[in-house]
Structure formats: structure tokens, C-alpha cells
Amino acid sequence: EVQLVESGGGLVKPGGSLRLSCAASGFTFSSYSMNWVRQAPGKGLEWVSSISSSSSYIYYADSVKGRFTISRDNAKNSLYLQMNSLRAEDTAVYYCARDMVDYWGQGTLVTVSS
Amino acid sequence: DIQMTQSPSSLSASVGDRVTITCRASQGIRNDLGWYQQKPGKAPKRLIYAASSLQSGVPSRFSGSGSGTEFTLTISSLQPEDFATYYCLQHNSYPHTFGQGTKLEIK
Secondary structure (H helix, E strand, O other), rough: OOOOEEEEOOEEOOOOOOEEEEEEEEEOOOOOEEEEEEEOOOOOEEEEEOOOOOOOOOEEOOOOOEEEEEEEEEOOOOOEEOOOHHHHHHHOOEEEEEEEOOOOOEEEHHHHHO | OEEEEOOEEEEEOOOOOOEEEEEEEEOOOOOEEEEEEOOOOOOEEEEOOOOEEOOOOOOOOEEEEOOOHHHHHHHEEOOOHHEEEEEEOOOOOOOOEEEEEEEEEEO
């Protein structure tokens, strides 16, 4: 069974940093691209970033480019999102999702507030 | 960037009704589109992939159609558990983009 479990969310002040993690199991992690998708409270879904299976290709939404960094460790079956220079508008539930966005984790809440 | 225009934004229907939700892409995306269902407080769940293929375990009352720029999700006979918010997602090119969502409510 495919499982994706996010962690690392919490309350952070504007301008602060946070690192999200996503632990994957139930499939060959190193064979799949991975994504981060977020959802602000009461709003729709927004794709944030994708990384290819070998980390050769990385893409970001314009809204996070230059501030967020996606990475992965295939030996640890883990996906990461380093978030710097956080803003109030980054407040959202962050989901990791596999490949063509077929399986999703349960999400982790990031709140940016003073 | 490819824009996905989803309609309607909300829909009121009764159990047993047939409903259709539409997504229009600002440029051709072949069949690189998925449909998702999200219930309050839960992660989205994929219903349809490649525009018209039913995800394993999803009831057959859900169906998808379309290619290029026009796509539809149809629920043939609404069940109580189908009242939720639905999204389309194009993954033809980056940035991937979601439709704005359709909230399906009980009439």
C-alpha cells in the first residue's frame, strides 16, 4: 500500500524558515517523480514544486521560486521542502504527492504569523 | 502557463441526479488531466487519470471524457458520499495547474 506521511509543519514568524519532510513507503520511491501541493485555508489547490526521480529536473511555481527548495533522498525514501523567507500567504496545508499526483499524504499545516 | 477554467464553481443537486463538471484548458494538453475529489479536512483523492481512465477502486458512476482543451467529469447517479469539492489538474506542462474547484452540495 502506498503511504506518504508529511511532517515538519508548524507556526513560524514572517521571514522565518521551515523544512517539511515526506516519508514514502509501499512503492519504489526512487522510480517516481514527486510533488508538493498546498492549500490555503478555505481555498483551492496550488501546485508548488516537482522533482524528478533522480533529482535531475526540478520545477517551482512562480509564487515560491527563489524561496523554496525541493529535494529528495532516495536512500531514505524521503522528500523534502525547505521553505525560507516565509510570508503570511504561504500559510497552507502542504501535501506531498507521487508522480502524476496519484497518491497524496495527509498533509501538514504551515502557519506563518507574528 | 496553462490556465484551467473549471465550471461551475458550485452546484446544488439531489441524490440520484446526473451531474457534469467541465474544465477548459487555455491550450491543448492532450489527455494529461486528472480529476480529484476532496472532502472537508481530508487529502484529495484521484478519481480519473488520463482524462478518461477510472482510478482503481473508484465507483463506475464516475466517468471522464475529453481531450485537447475540453474535459468533463460526470457522476451518473449522485450518492450521499459524493457531496464534496472536485478539482481538475493538468500535468501536461509546468507549472501544473488546478481548476478552481466545484463544490457539490445537497439540494
